Amino acid sequence: MKKIAGVLAAVLLTAFAAQAASAQTLKTVKDRGMLICGANGMLAGFGLPDAQGHWTGLDVDVCRAIAAAIFNDPNKVKFVPLTAKDRFTALQSSEVDVLVRNTTWTSSRDTSLGLNFTGVDYYDGQGFMVRKSLKVNSALELNGASICVQQGTTTELNLADFFRAHKMQLKSVTFATSNEAIKSYDAGRCDAYTTDASGLYAQRLRLANPDDHIILPEIISKEPLGPVVRQGDDQWFDIVKWVLFAMINAEELGITQKNVDSMLKSTNPAIKRFVGTEGNYGEQLGLTKDWAVRIVKLVGNYGEVFARNVGKDSQLKIDRGLNKLWNRGGIQYAPPIR
Numbered sequence: 448m449k450k451i452a453g454v455l456a457a458v459l460l461t462a463f464a465a466q467a468a469s470a471q472t473l474k475t476v477k478d479r480g481m482l483i484c485g486a487n488g489m490l491a492g493f494g495l496p497d498a499q500g501h502w503t504g505l506d507v508d509v510c511r512a513i514a515a516a517i518f519n520d521p522n523k524v525k526f527v528p529l530t531a532k533d534r535f536t537a538l539q540s541s542e543v544d545v546l547v548r549n550t551t552w553t554s555s556r557d558t559s560l561g562l563n564f565t566g567v568d569y570y571d572g573q574g575f576m577v578r579k580s581l582k583v584n585s586a587l588e589l590n591g592a593s594i595c596v597q598q599g600t601t602t603e604l605n606l607a608d609f610f611r612a613h614k615m616q617l618k619s620v621t622f623a624t625s626n627e628a629i630k631s632y633d634a635g636r637c638d639a640y641t642t643d644a645s646g647l648y649a650q651r652l653r654l655a656n657p658d659d660h661i662i663l664p665e666i667i668s669k670e671p672l673g674p675v676v677r678q679g680d681d682q683w684f685d686i687v688k689w690v691l692f693a694m695i696n697a698e699e700l701g702i703t704q705k706n707v708d709s710m711l712k713s714t715n716p717a718i719k720r721f722v723g724t725e726g727n728y729g730e731q732l733g734l735t736k737d738w739a740v741r742i743v744k745l746v747g748n749y750g751e752v753f754a755r756n757v758g759k760d761s762q763l764k765i766d767r768g769l770n771k772l773w774n775r776g777g778i779q780y781a782p783p784i785r
């Protein structure tokens with residue numbers, strides 16, 4: 448019995464030492480007094496600074512929620528705009544602490560780049576936009592069409608797959624940034640523009656005459672978008688993962704920016720665990736008891752953040768669709784806090 452206890456203690460100590468050795472990011476962020484978040488910078492609804500340099504977006508709010516949980520201040524974030532091509536290098540080289548830039552979780556990105564995806568803040572899929580005057584109603588009618596697309600994205604790869612799978616001829620016209628791609632499409636250089644459906648809604652608003660364009664019904668891929676961290680720091684991985692889970696759980700529990708304070712008096716066990724009046728779940732993450740309260744109070748629950756940035760209260764007015772909670776017909780689902 449003693450022997451087993453000794454071995455167990457040794458295993459636990461080694462595990463603890465390994466964790467302590469790699470748990471650097473939280474300390475770095477705290478010492479710096481600021482989270483550095485890699486974001487889009489060009490995509491309304493996800494990551495875009497205004498003329499005064501104030502950033503908004505769903506991805507941006509995930510970063511603000513991380514800052515809220517750590518600093519009790521959603522403004523302690525510096526946003527670094529990253530292109531599709533540069534985003535992974537910026538995270539690998541520690542230029543940013545976390546990457547939240549409408550980035551699709553794929554097996555190769557998760558396994559071969561030294562990075563880890565932490566969850567899904569938006570379930571997306573790739574679509575096509577065309578001019579109404581082209582009189583095309585389906586992506587399957589795009590045989591031989593020229594398509595504007597951005598380099599370094601899953602978009603480029605899915606486009607080639609889709610045309611090959613349907614034995615259609617593709618003339619892709621590639622660009623380094625989506626700004627160039629959408630401008631060229633607007634100028635008539637391509638018959639169609641393709642990207643994540645969320646991006647189509649955002650970018651249609653920037654066309655000279657948005658009403659002259661339609662989004663075709665086909666969604667040709669799965670694009671689960673989510674925050675990414677470097678491999679090798681499990682504590683940081685857990686923090687980023689559980690900040691997003693807290694936002695989703697808050698919506699499920701009916702905890703909102705407005706009512707979160709009164710929830711501190713709740714007797715519902717799940718709410719008590721969430722707000723920290725029971726248990727020490729925040730401390731287990733390396734944060735404080737009220738970590739999740741801070742997120743909801745300063746940033747909002749997932750539903751509020753969705754509505755404000757991309758949903759009904761935003762310019763984009765995107766339907767919740769797949770991003771509804773699991774118990775309301777969608778697939779957004781977070782493991783429980785307990």
Ligand SMILES: N[C@@H](CCC(=O)N[C@@H](CS)C(=O)NCC(=O)O)C(=O)O
Nearest residue numbers: 530531550551600601624625642646
């Ligand atoms: N989700 C895809 C596409 C991401 C992407 O970069 N989409 C474009 C169009 S919505 C974008 O955000 N472009 C901004 C830019 O870099 O110019 C991926 O992870 O590769």
